[in-house]
Amino acid sequence: MSAFHFITYSLNRKNVVFVFLQCFFSFFFNAQSPIAGAGVFDVEGNFYTSIVLENEQEWMAENLKSKLFSNGDSIQKLAQNSLWQVANSAAYSVYNQDETNGLTYGNLYNWFVTIDERNICPQGWHVPTSNEWTAFSDLLGGNGVAGGKIKLEDTLFWKTPNTGATNESLFSGLPAGCRYDGGNFANLEKYAYWWTATQLDNQYGWYQSTNYLSDNLVKNYTKKQAGYSIRCLKNQAVSIDESVNDLTFSVSPNPFSENITIKSKEIGKTLILQNLNGETIQVFQLNSISEVFTIEQLRKGIYFMVDTSTMKRLKLLKF
Numbered sequence: 001m002s003a004f005h006f007i008t009y010s011l012n013r014k015n016v017v018f019v020f021l022q023c024f025f026s027f028f029f030n031a032q033s034p035i036a037g038a039g040v041f042d043v044e045g046n047f048y049t050s051i052v053l054e055n056e057q058e059w060m061a062e063n064l065k066s067k068l069f070s071n072g073d074s075i076q077k078l079a080q081n082s083l084w085q086v087a088n089s090a091a092y093s094v095y096n097q098d099e100t101n102g103l104t105y106g107n108l109y110n111w112f113v114t115i116d117e118r119n120i121c122p123q124g125w126h127v128p129t130s131n132e133w134t135a136f137s138d139l140l141g142g143n144g145v146a147g148g149k150i151k152l153e154d155t156l157f158w159k160t161p162n163t164g165a166t167n168e169s170l171f172s173g174l175p176a177g178c179r180y181d182g183g184n185f186a187n188l189e190k191y192a193y194w195w196t197a198t199q200l201d202n203q204y205g206w207y208q209s210t211n212y213l214s215d216n217l218v219k220n221y222t223k224k225q226a227g228y229s230i231r232c233l234k235n236q237a238v239s240i241d242e243s244v245n246d247l248t249f250s251v252s253p254n255p256f257s258e259n260i261t262i263k264s265k266e267i268g269k270t271l272i273l274q275n276l277n278g279e280t281i282q283v284f285q286l287n288s289i290s291e292v293f294t295i296e297q298l299r300k301g302i303y304f305m306v307d308t309s310t311m312k313r314l315k316l317l318k319f
Contacts, residue, residue: 002179004048012082013115022206027100028173032130034051034052034053034169035051035170036051036052037052037234039049040232041122041309042065042066042068042121043068043070043072044065044066044067044071044142048060054139055082055135057132057135057233058234059232060125060231061170061178061228062106063105063106063107063173063231064229065102066107067107067121069118069119069120070119070121070122070158071119073118073307075089075113075174076091077092077093081182081184082183082269084179084181084227085225088112089112089116089247090109090116092110092113092227093107095108095176095177101176101188104171104174105176105177105188106229106230107220107230108227109227110224110226110227111224111225111226111317112224113195113230114127114196114205115199115285116283117283118229121230124234124235124277124279125195125232125234126235127232127233128197128228128308129309129311130219131194131198131308131309131310133194134219134285136149137208137217140217143217143218143219146215147210147211147215147216147218148163149167149169149215149216150166150169150172150210150217151164151215152167152172153166154199154302157175157189158189160166162212163212170244171231174192174229174315175189176192176193176229177190177191177193178191178193179226179227180226181196181223181226189212190211191205191210191212192208192229192230193208193226194228194229195228195229197308199268201268202268203224204222204223204224205221205223206219206221207219207221207222208287209226210307212257212269234272235277235279236278239252247298248264248266248269248307249265249286249314250262250263250284251314253301254317255316255317255318255319256316257293257319258296259292259294261290261291261292261293262291263291264286265289267286267287267288268286268287268291271284271286271306272284272305272306273303273305273306273316274305276302276303276304281295283294295318300318302316303317
């Protein structure tokens with residue numbers, strides 16, 4: 001893995017030290033698990049290093065910086081608090097409206113970005129669900145210690161004492177702070193927050209966080225208007241033999257041609273339609289117990305409808 005991938009052309013002191021620390025940890029842990037991945041470019045040409053875990057998950061090792069969806073559409077940038085706090089669609093900002101912070105720590109996105117069907121992540125990648133974050137945390141020994149293992153081990157980015165930080169995961173978590181749902185910025189150099197693509201209900205989404213005084217990785221929820229960092233996870237191929245029981249939703253007809261009816265026991269559920277490569281084709285937000293959706297320009301074949309809260313899948317056939 002080349003050190004040149006880490007250069008951001010911003011010559012402030014923190015970026016230079018970040019280059020050194022990333023390279024050091026990548027070298028030191030190269031023969032251990034997790035290992036360095038191939039990395040990925042986003043649609044703007046930004047390069048992100050990656051790590052591969054024992055369960056074959058491949059995660060970005062840097063916070064997302066993209067201002068475009070993977071199809072090239074722009075994400076609206078909201079500076080005014082009055083607009084930020086009432087947004088109900090995808091938006092982003094940078095900490096304190098300072099673009100230097102965006103280069104160092106990545107952008108701060110609201111939750112609506114995570115489930116936008118245009119996909120904020122590079123092609124073949126997605127915003128991880130709450131369950132996928134849990135799988136990551138479990139590999140690191142659970143929430144009680146995972147926070148320390150994903151934090152960059154330094155006190156230049158992180159405020160002292162940066163408790164328990166080892167970065168043995170190579171995740172290189174940075175304290176990017178947040179933008180509250182009211183619009184104010186807080187906790188730069190103290191807290192790291194990452195959205196999941198899983199909602200609690202129509203108002204709240206789940207996130208993961210750690211801070212400079214703890215080695216815990218905390219799962220919590222907050223209003224969807226809050227601005228947090230995003231890490232992307234590479235899609236994994238779906239097994240055609242996979243089947244599940246006790247689903248909390250149903251899809252009919254199956255096989256289908258264009259229109260499908262989704263019925264759910266829970267209002268507010270988020271479902272995603274995936275192909276056999278694990279790529280997200282469409283995202284469905286259920287605001288009632290029964291809704292009809294039109295799926296256009298979909299090739300014939302096998303697909304999976306995935307419940308993002310449980311990751312249980314229903315196999316579908318398009319004819």
